[in-house]
Amino acid sequence: MDVSPGLRERKKERTRLRIHRAALRLIVERGLDAVTVEEIAASAEVSRRTFSNYFAGKEDACLYGDTAHMEDFLTVLRTRPAHESAWTALRATVRTVYDARDLSPDREWAQSTRLALKHPALLGRRLAGQQGFLHEMTALLGDRALPAGMHRPGLLASVFLSALLHALHEWTQEGTGTLDGVMDSVLDEVGAAFTDPAPPP
Template sequence: MDRTPGLRERKKEQTRRAVHEAALRLAVERGFDNVTVDAIAEAADISRRTFSNYFAGKEDAVLYAGEQRIADLVGALHDRPADEPAWTALRAAARALYGAESPSSDREWAQRTRMVHQHPSLLARQLANQHTLSRDLEAAVKGRALPAGTSRPALLVAAFLSGLRIALSEWTEAQDDRLLIDVVEEALDEVEKPFGT
């Protein structure tokens, strides 16, 4: 079955991305509180009504790319073979998502995104998203073999997500030209190592 989106779906996604990028740019330039939906629509060269066809509000527009990445990570995990062990499947899902990053990914954009996402009204939404991601990943690893000595899928997922969060933060702040996937792999390698001696 062909899952390639048609022209209409691709156009809709292009519009969503354009609105997201306009919302993020304006939030950085003006501060999130000073950005209106009308200003975002104007910057994206669409009508206010068209904006409402894509997003419920400015929070949705600013957080769109991050929420898509969450869906992509869960989708990549679901695409893994059912008999693959949980940790192997989690790491393969991370590779599928972060390995597709361009070597020229814009760290400045990532830093601006983090700055905007520090806004209190967005933090609550991000925390809810992280909780949902954790629950979705736990459900997706259910029935998979856990690493030796592990009996709690929730703990495995929490360790995985902590490794990802630290890797993304480190990469965003880095002053070198390492690829994001390399930083993610290093962090997850450390998570794999047993603590203690």
């Protein structure tokens, strides 16, 4: 599936990302409660009205990176061939999403996100978003073959998300390699414990 956006969508994505990064920067520097939407818009060099066209509030702007990646992931997972096992579909989806995004996360973004999420309101919203993501992923895995000995799609989804979050943390902290390289390594390690069931006769 080609998930590459057109020129107009890429421009809109860059504007969203600019606002997102401005929100992160200001919230890390001053805290969520001390930052206004107007200040974020000015820092991103957009109008207050433009900000509102993209985000409902500063919390949404701060959490945009997470939200965008989860939405992209679910969109691609829905299109994976029905014959693929759950684990194969998940691995392929990660690769497709990473390759398709022009604006991949960098370590500064990841570090800033962790600092900003120390605010309880943002952390709570992020966790709620992850729970929604897990629910959707579990539903999409429900009709796929699970690894041998596994019977709960939700368990596989939880393990997979935990591996992705671990990879992001490791990449941010250790400062070596590329995110996709670290992610592949972590998923290879997790996947070594799984074996796809034998195909039906």
